[in-house]
Amino acid sequence: MMKARSHILHKLLDGCVQRLDTTVLDKMLPTKHEYVLYIQLTPLQIDLYRYYIKYSVNATKCAITNIMSPNSSEFFHDFRSLLRICAHPWVVINKSDKTTPDSEESEDEESFCEKSAGKGKDFGLVNLISDNSSEESASESVMETDTPTKTHINDDWWKVPFSQRIEEFDSIQCSGKLVLLFSILEDACNDKLLVFSQSLESLNMIEHFLAVIDGMNWKPGVDYFRLDGNTNIEKRKLYCERFNDTKNSQARLFLISTMAGGLGINLTGANRTQCVFRAYRLGQEKPCFIYRLIALGSIEEQVYKRQVTKLSISKRVIDEHQIDRHYKQHELSEYYSIDRISPQDKRPEVIIPEDPILATQLQNNGHLIYSYHTHDSLLENKVDEGLTQHEIDSAWNQYQIDMTKNEQKDRILKYRPFFEKAELVNLLTLKAKQDHPHQESVLEYIPALLRELHEQRANDDMRMLNELYDIYVSHGKKVEGSFDSHA
Known part of the structure; x- marks a missing residue:
């Protein structure tokens, strides 16, 4: 019935929609490989995540009703807090001070989230670093500490239960995403990278570790650039020109705020990114590799599932493609589930990817990558399954x-x-x-x-x-x- 109705809707819209996507440029561009990597949370991240879920009022409501709370502003507060944990514990304790120059965009992002909640919008992109297991006994010991009352959870909710583990918060090893990012930077020495984030706090975190890690010696404005809401037009243009200059091999990393640089910039100098259309466009001369790093079993995974589901519906109706249904309806509403953040089942067998850098990461950092798949494999058109x-x-x-x-x-x-x-x-x-x-x-x-x-x-x-x-x-x-x- 779904196929029949999709066919009818496609034909009804056929005269109204003019559909041209990036496939028309495939013959003029190098190859593109888009990978979705499920990164296991570290023990500290798991303890933080479980603690927040247990003592968040909104999570308690969802556990009872199995649906999102009607209070969308509360949900987006939880959403941002959980994404901070998924990025790195450093982001949790170094939440941007509202008096800093960066506060203007931080407030804009928060108001954007709340306005989007009222309009029923979703965040379709799970970022590489978003603003975003331990032993059972360690998790239980954390839960037994003094806890806040079950009101709206405060921003300093982590201080009491994790006061004895503060030193861990400043270690790069406390985030599999960050370890993988710096490992790719080190191995892909002949390529340039783009890192997008919806959060200035996450960009601050990356800059922090670029400065403190021994042997990296990354200099802002020389080895890497940053573009956010505080970057004026002249600097935006200058940074893009320097980064795209093929003779400038020293500038290999560009940190970009999604709100400030998600549209309107051409960065074909990079070929490893997570925001595909800033680099994979006319002018690109190298094969492109796109990485979506998603914290396994977290709210990021739920957002990604919703994105795939919406893209599938679009392709069924607009393009009349036959797309498999990968996720059940109840799975799309389990934003606060913690069943898979520390999986006990056997890790899926990994197939060697075409990307040599990713193959190296699977070999050297395989303990961080639970599984991976190509993004396009979820949107594959099954021509044989069309209607007779x-x-x-x-x-x-x-x-x-x-x-x-x-x-x-x-x-x-x-x-x-x-x-x-x-x-x-x-x-x-x-x-x-x-x-x-x-x-x-x-x-x-x-x-x-x-x-x-x-x-x-x-x-x-x-x-x-x-x-x-x-x-x-x-x-x-x-x-x-x-x-x-x-x-």
């Missing part, structure tokens, strides 16, 4: 039947106030007179017609109602009081 001509004809026939029924219902509902004003018995009397024109009295036919009318309504049959409507229209106000004259 017989199924297409049946779909159109059913569509015509449904449309006729809907038109009849709309017709009756539209004139329902007029039917209520006229006496039903008067209309049935006029119908009986039409059916039996030679009878002097038609009262004996009224009960049978009334039973027939009720049976038809029970079976969603609109024939008699249509007849009564025609009688009503043809007689107009004369219907009222017509009982005596026709009886």
Whole structure:
């Protein structure tokens, strides 16, 4: 049924939608490989994540109702807090001070989140570093510490239960994402990288570790650039030109705020990124590798599932592709689930990817990467599963039947106030007179017609109602009081 309805909707929109996507440029561009990597959270991240979920009021509501809380502002507060944990614990304790110059964009991002919540929008992109297992006994010991009351959880919720582990918060090893990012930077020495984030806090975190890690010696404005809401137009242009300069091999990293640089910039100098269309466009000369690093079992994974589901619907309707359904409906609403953040089952068998850098990461940092797949594999068009001509004809026939029924219902509902004003018995009397024109009295036919009318309504049959409507229209106000004259 879904395929039939998608086909009908596609044909109805065919004359209204002009669809040209990036596939028209495939022959003019180098190859593109888009990978989705599920990164296991570190023990500290798991403890932080579980603690926050357990003592978040919104999470408690969702655990009971299995749906998102109606209070969307609370949800986005939880959303940002959980993404900070997924990025790195450093972000949790170094949440941007509102008095810093960066605060303007931070506030803009928060207001954007809350406004989007009111409009029912979703964040379709899971960033490489978003603002975003331990032993069982360690997790239990954390849960047994003093906890905040179950009101709206405060920003300093981590201080009491994790006060003995503060030193861990400043270690690069506390985030598999960050370890993988710096490892790719080290191995892809001949390539340039783009890192996008919806959060300035995450960009601050990356800059922090670029400065403190021994042997890296990354200099801002020379080895890497940063573009956010505080970057003026002149610097934006200058940074992009320097970064795209093929002779400038020293500048290998560009940190970009999604809100400030998600649109309108051309960065074909990079070929390893997570925001595909800033680099994979006309002017690109190298094969492109896109990495989506998603914290396993976290809220990031739920956001990604929703993104894939929406893209699948779009491709089914607009492009008439046959896309497999990968996620069940209940899985898309489990934002606060913690069942998979520390999986106990055997790790899936890994196939060697075409990207040599990713293959190296799987070999050297395989303990951080639980699994991976290509993003396009979830949106593959199964041509053989399309509708046959017989199924297409049946779909159109059913569509015509449904449309006729809907038109009849709309017709009756539209004139329902007029039917209520006229006496039903008067209309049935006029119908009986039409059916039996030679009878002097038609009262004996009224009960049978009334039973027939009720049976038809029970079976969603609109024939008699249509007849009564025609009688009503043809007689107009004369219907009222017509009982005596026709009886």
